[in-house]
Amino acid sequence: MKVQEEYLKDLRERAEKALTKKAPLGPDIDLSQFYLCSPREQVEDLREIEERLKEAALYAGVELEGEKAATYLQVDRSAVYEKVQKAFEGKLEIMSSREALARYPELIEYWWGLVPVDADKYTAFAELCPTEGYFIRVFPNVKIDVPLQACLLVSETARVQSVHNIVILEEGAEVNLITGCASVRGTESGVHIGVSEFYIGDNARLTFTMVHNWGESFHVRPRTVARLGKGAFFSSTYVLLKPLASIQAFPQVILEGEGAQATFQNIVFAKGDSYIDLGSMLLLKNRGCRGSSISRVCAMDKAQVFARGKLVAFHDDVQAHLECKGILFSNTAQITSIPELEVYGAPKARLSHEAAVGPFEEEAVNYLRARGLKREEALSLLTQGFLNLDLPGLPQALRRYIEEIIRVTSRDVL
Amino acid sequence: MLYIERLKVAVGDSLILDGVDLEIGEGEVHVLLGPNGAGKTTLLMAIMGIPGYRIVGGRIFFQGKDITDLDVEERARLGIGMAFQKMPTISGITLRSLGRIILEKRGITDSLEEIAERVNCSYLLDRDVGKGFSGGEMKRAELLQLLLQRPLFSMVDEPESGVDLDSIALVGRALRELFERDQVRTKKRSGLIITHTGYILEYLNADRGHVLMDGRIVCSGNPRDLFADIREKGYGECARCER
Numbered sequence: 216m217k218v219q220e221e222y223l224k225d226l227r228e229r230a231e232k233a234l235t236k237k238a239p240l241g242p243d244i245d246l247s248q249f250y251l252c253s254p255r256e257q258v259e260d261l262r263e264i265e266e267r268l269k270e271a272a273l274y275a276g277v278e279l280e281g282e283k284a285a286t287y288l289q290v291d292r293s294a295v296y297e298k299v300q301k302a303f304e305g306k307l308e309i310m311s312s313r314e315a316l317a318r319y320p321e322l323i324e325y326w327w328g329l330v331p332v333d334a335d336k337y338t339a340f341a342e343l344c345p346t347e348g349y350f351i352r353v354f355p356n357v358k359i360d361v362p363l364q365a366c367l368l369v370s371e372t373a374r375v376q377s378v379h380n381i382v383i384l385e386e387g388a389e390v391n392l393i394t395g396c397a398s399v400r401g402t403e404s405g406v407h408i409g410v411s412e413f414y415i416g417d418n419a420r421l422t423f424t425m426v427h428n429w430g431e432s433f434h435v436r437p438r439t440v441a442r443l444g445k446g447a448f449f450s451s452t453y454v455l456l457k458p459l460a461s462i463q464a465f466p467q468v469i470l471e472g473e474g475a476q477a478t479f480q481n482i483v484f485a486k487g488d489s490y491i492d493l494g495s496m497l498l499l500k501n502r503g504c505r506g507s508s509i510s511r512v513c514a515m516d517k518a519q520v521f522a523r524g525k526l527v528a529f530h531d532d533v534q535a536h537l538e539c540k541g542i543l544f545s546n547t548a549q550i551t552s553i554p555e556l557e558v559y560g561a562p563k564a565r566l567s568h569e570a571a572v573g574p575f576e577e578e579a580v581n582y583l584r585a586r587g588l589k590r591e592e593a594l595s596l597l598t599q600g601f602l603n604l605d606l607p608g609l610p611q612a613l614r615r616y617i618e619e620i621i622r623v624t625s626r627d628v629l
Numbered sequence: 630m631l632y633i634e635r636l637k638v639a640v641g642d643s644l645i646l647d648g649v650d651l652e653i654g655e656g657e658v659h660v661l662l663g664p665n666g667a668g669k670t671t672l673l674m675a676i677m678g679i680p681g682y683r684i685v686g687g688r689i690f691f692q693g694k695d696i697t698d699l700d701v702e703e704r705a706r707l708g709i710g711m712a713f714q715k716m717p718t719i720s721g722i723t724l725r726s727l728g729r730i731i732l733e734k735r736g737i738t739d740s741l742e743e744i745a746e747r748v749n750c751s752y753l754l755d756r757d758v759g760k761g762f763s764g765g766e767m768k769r770a771e772l773l774q775l776l777l778q779r780p781l782f783s784m785v786d787e788p789e790s791g792v793d794l795d796s797i798a799l800v801g802r803a804l805r806e807l808f809e810r811d812q813v814r815t816k817k818r819s820g821l822i823i824t825h826t827g828y829i830l831e832y833l834n835a836d837r838g839h840v841l842m843d844g845r846i847v848c849s850g851n852p853r854d855l856f857a858d859i860r861e862k863g864y865g866e867c868a869r870c871e872r
Binding site (some may be wrong): 554581 | 713
């Protein structure tokens with residue numbers, strides 16, 4: 216117990232020192248301009264949840280009334296609903312991370328085990344002024360087809376929500392996690408800080424999908440690191456189709472075990488004055504590690520997008536590919552693609568990248584027009600196709616949902 | 630059905646068609662022959678209204694209506710369709726989704742799968758349009774789209790190129806279906822087909838043939854006779870012939 220207290224004290228001290236430390240990327244946010252989110256009461260039954268919250272969750276890809284293996288819903292500062300379906304009891308756990316920390320003292324080993332608490336002012340803030348976050352643990356060799364879901368909503372204005380999420384997949388576990396983050400009315404200003412630490416054990420598989428649906432005055436700073444064991448698999452899909460003030464995230468995956476595999480897919484439709492700085496970093500450390508990072512970006516209005524990707528090889532027998540494709544729909548939007556490949560002592564490692572920014576081929580537009588589609592319809596269809604990545608492991612329902620959002624968004628835009 | 634008068638078409642700064650006259654009646658299917666670079670594809674693209682094929686002289690009439698200045702999609706809606714020689718790759722959109730959109734445009738619910746089966750495209754339906762398609766697959770996928778679209782006037786650019794001999798029969802059957810050649814009483818659909826080999830004439834009894842050379846139609850007549858002459862004497866003789 217004493218060790219735990221000392222560790223937490225040390226974390227707090229480091230966090231306090233980093234509280235004014237600016238992040239190297241993205242516009243700096245003065246967090247003193249925002250209040251902390253308010254606490255909310257927990258409910259036992261989904262029927263007690265207000266309709267507007269259910270609707271906000273739905274637009275972030277989370278169906279509260281659907282049949283899911285487990286659900287975590289946080290509104291503002293509090294976990295208001297946590298439920299594991301009867302069929303999955305004893306196979307997995309879902310609860311707020313603070314509750315988990317109180318229940319399992321040994322969890323301290325995972326608490327800031329991957330993300331440095333003093334990485335920047337946002338991680339520091341998440342430790343010093345925490346507002347919950349989810350803890351998910353899937354027990355060894357449990358394979359769950361039905362998705363798990365976690366939803367983080369903000370319903371107040373001028374607030375900071377700073378969550379700390381921990382996901383642990385024990386050896387051989389397989390799970391599909393959908394997370395949706397949204398502001399309820401879409402008009403709220405605020406900041407969402409999301410620290411996420413994923414521990415993916417040997418031969419475990421995590422398919423992770425995150426849909427963001429914030430308002431135009433919202434700043435978002437996710438801080439994510441995942442660590443993969445031997446033969447582990449991690450697929451991360453991020454979908455952002457609505458305008459927001461700014462987001463800056465550069466999630467990192469450490470492929471530590473032999474044969475570990477990771478894939479990132481970012482689907483971004485940047486609108487309004489959005490400032491979007493997104494990327495992913497793959498650290499390939501062991502024999503047979505494979506990775507890919509793919510992003511598709513459409514930018515219009517005055518949106519500014521930085522699409523980053525970084526592959527770092529530490530072993531000869533690794534292979535990874537970066538791909539960034541962007542389409543500009545206005546003269547005032549901007550896409551900057553920044554690929555980085557680094558190799559340390561592994562001259563046989565195979566890293567590659569491919570980037571392209573440009574309009575749709577007129578040949579394809581005219582081809583569709585010859586089938587009777589108006590020019591706007593043809594462009595909308597091409598946009599849908601461009602953003603529709605082949606998303607391996609994504610549940611059919613969610614795939615259909617993302618396709619529908621893309622379809623509606625491209626139709627609205629053109 | 631289609632009437633073209635002294636049509637001049639430029640691509641970039643080059644004049645490709647220099648005064649083409651052509652008339653295709655209701656229910657008639659014509660074939661267009663000519664050496665490489667004669668302007669055959671340009672003529673089809675100009676009739677379809679594809680941007681980049683600039684009409685600098687002459688007029689095009691379709692069912693009595695002057696369509697020279699209409700956009701490509703307006704021509705498609707009037708009933709003009711085209712099977713392109715090469716299809717573009719459209720990532721993220723399957724042949725099935727495009728097929729459904731084409732059917733929706735017609736406001737009908739023909740069985741997409743059944744038609745796809747007839748042109749051996751069932752296995753292509755869930756692939757992205759054009760992505761990794763072989764030459765033969767492209768031809769069949771193009772014909773599938775025309776069969777779904779059911780234009781009154783269809784243009785087909787080299788249906789037999791890149792297709793193995795076994796598949797030519799299939800392409801031939803699809804063309805017969807497209808032009809409703811087996812339905813004597815409702816013989817209303819018309820078309821223009823570019824062919825280099827003439828194989829397709831074995832399956833489709835075309836009504837008339839035209840030889841296009843140097844941007845003009847230099848000869849018209851029975852397509853089989855024209856082919857026989859060209860096989861024997863080459864296109865050079867067409868330029869000299871005064872038939």
